[in-house]
Amino acid sequence: MVEAGVPDFEITSWFGLLAPAGTPAPVVSRLNAEMVKVLAREDVKSTLGAQGLNVASSSPEQFAAHIKSEIARFSRIARTAGIKAE
Numbered sequence: 001m002v003e004a005g006v007p008d009f010e011i012t013s014w015f016g017l018l019a020p021a022g023t024p025a026p027v028v029s030r031l032n033a034e035m036v037k038v039l040a041r042e043d044v045k046s047t048l049g050a051q052g053l054n055v056a057s058s059s060p061e062q063f064a065a066h067i068k069s070e071i072a073r074f075s076r077i078a079r080t081a082g083i084k085a086e
Helices: 025-040 040-050 058-080
Strands: none
Touching: 025 040, 025 058
16 A cells, blocks of 8 residues: 555454343353364464464453554544545
8 A cells, every 4th residue: 555655554354253232241251261272273373364264262351452543543543634424
C-alpha cells in the first residue's frame, strides 16, 4: 500500500472463537483450554500455516481486549474518513 501512496497502512485479518453473552465462565474457560490444545498441535499449525495463517492463542480476556481495540481503531478510521452507516 505504501507503493500505492498510502503510507502507514496496516490491516490484518483475524479469527476467533466466540460464545454467546452470558455463557458461564467455567464453560468459556473449558472451551478456551481445549482450543489452545488444538491450536498447539503440529498438524493444525502446519495446515493453518500452509494457508498463510499464524496461530496465536490467548485468554478470553486478552481476546476481548483485542476485539475492543479493533472496534476503537476502525471507529477512528471511519470517523476520520467521514464514513457513515447507511
